Amino acid sequence: MNTLADLKNALRAFAAARDWDRYHTPKNLVMALSGEVGELADLFQWLTPEQAANAMADPELAWNVRDELADVFHYLVRLADKLDVDLVEAAFAKIERNETRFPADSPKPLA
Amino acid sequence: MNTLADLKNALRAFAAARDWDRYHTPKNLVMALSGEVGELADLFQWLTPEQAANAMADPELAWNVRDELADVFHYLVRLADKLDVDLVEAAFAKIERNETRFPADSPKPLA
Amino acid sequence: MNTLADLKNALRAFAAARDWDRYHTPKNLVMALSGEVGELADLFQWLTPEQAANAMADPELAWNVRDELADVFHYLVRLADKLDVDLVEAAFAKIERNETRFPADSPKPLA
Amino acid sequence: MNTLADLKNALRAFAAARDWDRYHTPKNLVMALSGEVGELADLFQWLTPEQAANAMADPELAWNVRDELADVFHYLVRLADKLDVDLVEAAFAKIERNETRFPADSPKPLA
Incomplete structure (x- = not known):
């Protein structure tokens, strides 16, 4: 079964084969x-x-x-790769912060 | 090590504990x-x-x-979960289609 | 009464007074x-x-x-100004094209 | 010369002729x-x-x-019309607030 790490590598290979890393800058990827x-x-x-x-x-x-x-998802994974961010780890760290920001009896969803 | 499946489950539990599923409709999640x-x-x-x-x-x-x-990433994973889409599988299927759309000597990146 | 032309000029003056034209490039304004x-x-x-x-x-x-x-509206007017596009004129030209694309008995709104 | 008020009216007529007001709700227009x-x-x-x-x-x-x-611009004007907001007036009111938030020697542009 394919994992997120496999996807990151497949997208790297796809870009490398087309010489697209010159386009895939953080700023450009945010726009994409x-x-x-x-x-x-x-x-x-x-x-x-x-x-x-x-x-x-x-x-x-x-x-x-x-x-x-x-x-x-492609562009999010590419952007995180270029910025050297582990998406799953960052997402779990944010859940921890959200547990504090929004206690379990919190009436409204996060903005 | 946490996986994307773990994240999907953690986000489900987070929303359930706050009764936020009523807010997390596909349309609302796209806006979020x-x-x-x-x-x-x-x-x-x-x-x-x-x-x-x-x-x-x-x-x-x-x-x-x-x-x-x-x-x-949180909202993308929540949205895919609500729509019952496997993000990694969908992303690999799209790479396959992009291989056809953009052969390896393709000069310009996908728009 | 203030017009769109007044607004364009006021936003120009605001940026000039802060030396912000160096930030207000088309690409940056699209992101903003x-x-x-x-x-x-x-x-x-x-x-x-x-x-x-x-x-x-x-x-x-x-x-x-x-x-x-x-x-x-600020950023849209700034962007159009930097690109030398008359927003009202461009919008009326597009209505004309939409009249052709979507005849008056057209059942669905433009995507 | 066409004005912003003319454009608002032209877009109203365009939507009315196609019975599109049922689609042009504030929430839908924000997404558009x-x-x-x-x-x-x-x-x-x-x-x-x-x-x-x-x-x-x-x-x-x-x-x-x-x-x-x-x-x-079409969707911004439609949205403001549906919400009964005068875009030019709102934009000038915001410039006034920005004059206070960002004094003329402010080193960085507004986020």
């Missing part, structure tokens, strides 16, 4: 991430909450959602 | 993802390419970058 | 625009459609919405 | 704005600062930049 999140927003923007919740029941929409989630 | 990517853009927007490339050498900026990458 | 749209998303992300439709009835939220709309 | 800003980021993401500064010298890129700026 904005672009892909924008495409994800595009898929959901006119849906009602109910339609959005059932998005994966529509095969064409489901395919597009998977495709855009993959693009977002 | 946009918000967090916007905060990441905030950190890099006024940096020169050189400053951005050295972002992690500044301890305060490095801390903030890790913090924002964690927030982006 | 992403950041501010992210803050706008933040305000609406957990609201139900009904709460969002009544956002301006809550004085604190209304203040924040005006504040964030202003920030988005 | 994110989507269009993402497309703008797309145009600039791989450009060097120098290439970005000269974007309008390339006729095809210039056309696309105008097109995307128009889309961003």
